[in-house]
Amino acid sequence: MTEHLTGIRPVLDDVLAAADRIAPYARRTPVLSTRIDGRPVAFKLEHLQVTGSFKFRGALNVLTADRDVRHVVAASGGNHGLGVAEAARLRGLPARIYVPHGTPEAKIRRIVAAGAQVIRHGERYAEAEAAARAEAAASGAGFLHAYDDPGVIAGQGTVGLEIVEQVPGCDTVAVAVGGSGLAAGVSLVLGPGRTLVAVEPERCNALHAAFAAGEPVEAPADSIAASALGASRVGELPFGILRERRVRSVLVGDEQIASARDRLWEELRLAVEPAAAAPFAAWLAGQVPGEHPCLVLCGANTDWRPA
CATH class of the missing domain: 3.40.50.1100 (Rossmann fold)
Structure with missing residues (x-):
């Protein structure tokens, strides 16, 4: 919808400009730092954003x-x-x-x-x-495209800006992935000392398939998290950004996602939609590296009930 802000793709300056632009209306969502199973972990509570989602x-x-x-x-x-x-x-x-x-x-x-x-x-x-x-x-x-738009990617990148400020010792950020706009935006602000983990359901794996093929390709979109992560093809612009950055692509099953969502409620009283629990599912499975990871809980727009 918008023209590319500074050339062929958004850059860090665009994310900084977006932060100033949206500040009067968007919430600076909090971070919850805790220990689970004896390991430190931080949660970026983006499900508390206006409209219940980073979008x-x-x-x-x-x-x-x-x-x-x-x-x-x-x-x-x-x-x-x-x-x-x-x-x-x-x-x-x-x-x-x-x-x-x-x-x-x-x-x-x-x-x-x-x-x-x-x-x-x-x-x-x-x-x-x-x-x-x-x-x-x-x-x-x-x-207005959901993820293949430079202005959208820059706006989503403000989540990463806040994480860097709120969790300065964070060495890994894990996000759920659909079309990859959030992952691309966050990747723009993470320095070389931080790893981005892109988490997808096993049957909604557009980014994973694109990395394997070397380009965006059609992929299945069948998961309990499909309403949020159901893009059947990763965006060209976010894929181009992520291909050049330090990204680990991992997959989790629907049962793992449902279990992680329920555990967020049982242990922390955090009620989120299935997509938001995907990074936690990956962390529980040992697929998120780092000593001080931050997991983004991306949304909570569902009639929530435990599995």
Whole structure:
């Protein structure tokens, strides 16, 4: 939707600019540092963000930077749509959000409550995206991509800025991955002494498949976390960023995700959606290195109940 801010891809300066731009509306979410199974671990509580997801940061950054847009169209599994809806509401803009059938009703209710119109289309995110792009092209609306947009990536990168400031001893950051916008944004601000772990469900593995193929390819999108991580193809722009950085790609199973989500509630009283528990599942399985890791809990937009 926006032009690339400083060339072919966003850079650290864009993330810093995004932090200033979104500061009046977005929350600086807290970090909880604790010990589990005798090991230190920190949780970035991004599920406490406005709209219950980090997605608000990217949408807000784009819609506050682009003053020419008059109405906006987006496609989403739920969280990006909610972020766009709320950012559009703050700007006084009409918004239409295309979601695939099967999107959790909890997310749809919140999108509607934020003032956007919801259009159900297709069974997968890719189908909803195609329909949203077609409407934008026909109507002249701005199409706001969920992850393959430099302004969105820069906005998501502000999560990483806060982690660096809040957990200065952090040596590893683990994030859940769908289209890879959050992972790409966070990677822009991590120095050479920190490792980024990109965690995906085994059956929603677009980034893992892209690393194996050397380019974005179609991948399955079938998981309990698919409403948030169900991109069937990683974004070209975030893949280009991540390919050049120190990234460890790991996979976790749905049972591991559900168990990790329940444990977050039982031990810490943190209620999150399945996607947010994926980094914790990887950490519990020994797939997140480092002595002082920080795990991003990315969202909580679900009718939550234990498994």
